[in-house]
Amino acid sequence: MNKAFTRESDAGDSDDDDDVALPALPQGGKNYVTPAGYARLRAELMELLDVERPKVVEVVSWAAKNGDRSENGDYLYGKKRLREIDRRIRFLTKRLDIAELVDPSGHHGHDQVFFGATVTYANERGEERTITIKGIDEADSTHGEVSWIAPIARALLKAKVGDEVPLVTPAGMERIEVVEVRYPAPQAH
Secondary structure: OOHHHOOHHHHHHOHHHOOOOOOOOOOOOOEEEOHHHHHHHHHHHHHHHHHHHHHHHHHHHHHHOOOOHHHOHHHHHHHHHHHHHHHHHHHHHHHHHOEEEOOHHHHOOOOEOOOOOEEEEEOOOOOEEEEEEEOOOOOOHHHOEEEOOOHHHHHHOOOEOOOEEEEEEOOEEEEEEEEEEEOOOOOOO
């Protein structure tokens, strides 16, 4: 059978889809990242290159020696996993190459919201929420982190403690007040 007809399920695995499910940088925007976020992304890249990829290559090599590859689960899964790893390696390499490190501790003691700030704000109902503004590739919403391009971060950027800023929500316009702004303390060298 012609190989063109045997790989239909892999059609979406081309090199052009590196960033499909991952957040895109805004047009002309920079890839801001904190030093800690950069270190985590770099560690993930090194883990993929030095540990995970070599292990999968070893399994695929072993599986390839076992005969019929079309029905060899270890071989097929290994090849798929290699494509995923290589895609992630390409993505991380690109993002780290264009990363612009911003150390939020430079604003320690200030009450204005910039990248890296941990901000407590109150909505019109008096409900308080705390978020930390991070880079696109490092923000983790489960830890109260939002990307600097998120609507809430955009609304809060450059505001000071006591300022009320408009926030566009799915329910309409809402006013939020900046209650507290914190930055990490500078590291002693």
